[in-house]
Amino acid sequence: MAQHQVNKTIKEINDRIKKGKAVVVNAEEMVRIVKKEGKVKAAQEVDVVTTGTFSPMCSSGLLLNIGQQPPVMKVSKMWLNNVPCYSGIAAVDAYLGCTEASEDDPLNKVHPGRFAYGGAHVMEDLLRGKAVHLRGEGYGTDCYPRREIDKDITLADLPNAVMLNPRNCYQNYNCAVNLTSRTIYTYMGPLKSNCSNANFATAGQLSPLFNDPYLKTIGMGTRIFLGGGIGYVIGEGTQHVQKPQRNERGIPENPSGTLMLKGDFKKMDARYVRAQSLLGYGVSLALGVGIPIPMLNEEMAWFTGASDADITMPIKDYGYDYPNGIPRELGRVTFEELRSGEIEVNGKKTSTVPLTSYSMSLEVADKLKQWIENGDFLLSEKVDDIPSF
Template identity: 55%
Template sequence: MAKTIAEINEKIRKGKAVVVTAEEVIDIAKEKGVSRAAEEIDVVTTGTFGPMCGSGAFLNIGHSRPRIKLGGGKVYLNDVPVYAGMAAVDIFLGATAIPDDDPRNKFYPGDFNYGGGHVIEELVAGKDIRLTATAFGTDCYPRKKLETLINIKDINEAILFNLRNAYQNYNVAVNLSDKVIYTYMGVLKPNLGNAHYSTAGQLSPLLNDPYYKTIGVGTKIFLGGGVGYVAWNGTQHNPAALRGDNGVPRRGAGTLAVIGDLKQMKPEWLVGTSMLGYGCTLTVGIGVPIPILSEEVLRYTTVSDAGILAPIVDYSEAYSQMKPDILGEVSCAELKSGCIKVRGKDVPTGSLSSYPKAMEIAGTLKKWIEKGEFLLTEPVAPLPGVESGITFKPLKERPIGE
């Protein structure tokens, strides 16, 4: 029954492709069997919507008259510092950057109400952004100071380039200590007061293609409400992570680096986010289509929340001190029930990743494909798999010496 992406695209063009979401495919395969489902279904769409700190945007703001060389200078967007160590008017706006005068955790826990992620959201929303810059001045770039409003519609390029998104599985965070802790996994109450997780589970892109058999460099995706592409594997990509019998990682494993034109994205899918006591970030919407090339590919997409296990980690000690200890494993289905058992105690759960929004993304991508507006791409290179030998290494600190 093996299909090719070209054949599937032909069906998409004719409006005849059968597209289902990663949630719908579970019951279809149960009802019809994997073999028949694989024959009938052409594409399974996935989705995820969660805070992803490895996000940011490259901007080329155009040359002022007279010219200014921002490269090597200092540049701010709405008081948020951006990276300018590149060409004259190219800058990089990182999701976690915060204004120099933000009190941070000086008044603990800090609020972190505004940072790079919020600037990205406002930029995408078409709002004017205040750019202030100082430079040292050269013969060909004499200007030393620039203060201007910029708007996404006027600047040359605005490219979202997220270095690490869509983590394949993630920790469940708890707090064993006797005081509240403020983490990137949210507010964790003392003595196992709550457990926070962050995954779209059965809808999550990489959990539906656990061995990266279809998702590769060049895969066209839903990104921030528009179209984007998988640019590379994400940083910390760890295909060698512990896996279950179903092939699904039981620890944080693969990641994606993604890229796309920010100008066609939407603020609803790139949301500036504040983590109390931790910092600012960006909540990103990503959806990846999985072409059903074989029965095996279809079988992987039938993974359900019950078949996805995640490790429970104490963020007051084990996480912060880089200790490998976990407090057990729990399935996504248990997490979604609202309560899990940790060390014999009933612990209420909360999520940082939005399942309703993940469903909306998978549904939107499904519609785009059904309407023939979104064709699939053939990856130009695979993501490193289990056989690559790549592992996730800690920093090896070495003394600098005299």
């Protein structure tokens, strides 16, 4: 007997969520359902698939307002725990980039690039309720006479604190190796000499943009899980590639789509916003992002049924090639192979090292799943598309 075509709307799915009747599964569970039941039946049975990733996302930061106190001030330079903030915005607005390093970090003076403390650490300290030291300078005007500010503040003292991230959730990325005879230190972590390790950063079948490769349900205005709170997609991220090369399941084969995200920093959880110090490279931020994928039709079920074995990524040399901008592929590898702990590169067995935590990515997807099942999170209609074709 022929199966009927599935057509649902986000409104219909939200009505089911409000009534406690929505069927919600994480992306790992959806792989098994599609494999067993097929895409049509899976789309009929499931309403929402939750995705998740917990990975270094260097292009992240905090837009903050420190408030005014008499006499008022126009801050031209600002530091939080001696980490510089960009202050060329307005009177007491500033932007703290997560990779910005502390100016007085002793490791920075001895080993440039081996930062131990930076913007991401300030962000995590604030979320954990710690006081950070605010120092600001101004040149003084008739309307803003104060020239200095120097005090300790907490997150509760800030009138506004918004996580604003120019580029998150890369849709696929490189598997990094090093063909030189020395260890090198990169944003993909330390890479040992002679291709002794292969580092990768993705949550595979759990990753948000692998589950909606053409961004059919993800766009401006999409409500998401961001850092343990609720956030939104506000458009494509920087370095977004509109027309990547894809495999038969529509999954891009190289670094491609990205998202620009925002959320209320005060409502986030430090468990999902963690500072990182990458040896020999600098500071980064491990961030939890989860995006719900509505099962509008069998096509979306087919996309969310993609497994680790369906996802391939390029192996790139970060020793000779990457610094010189040479886009050479040493081969391709599936995420399933990367998760096995060992791959073969140029005929050599090489240990694999994840920068993304799969267990935390699954926790993000399951947390979002729980919110939806409890009726605490409704899906949103995107108000504009993100180009992806």
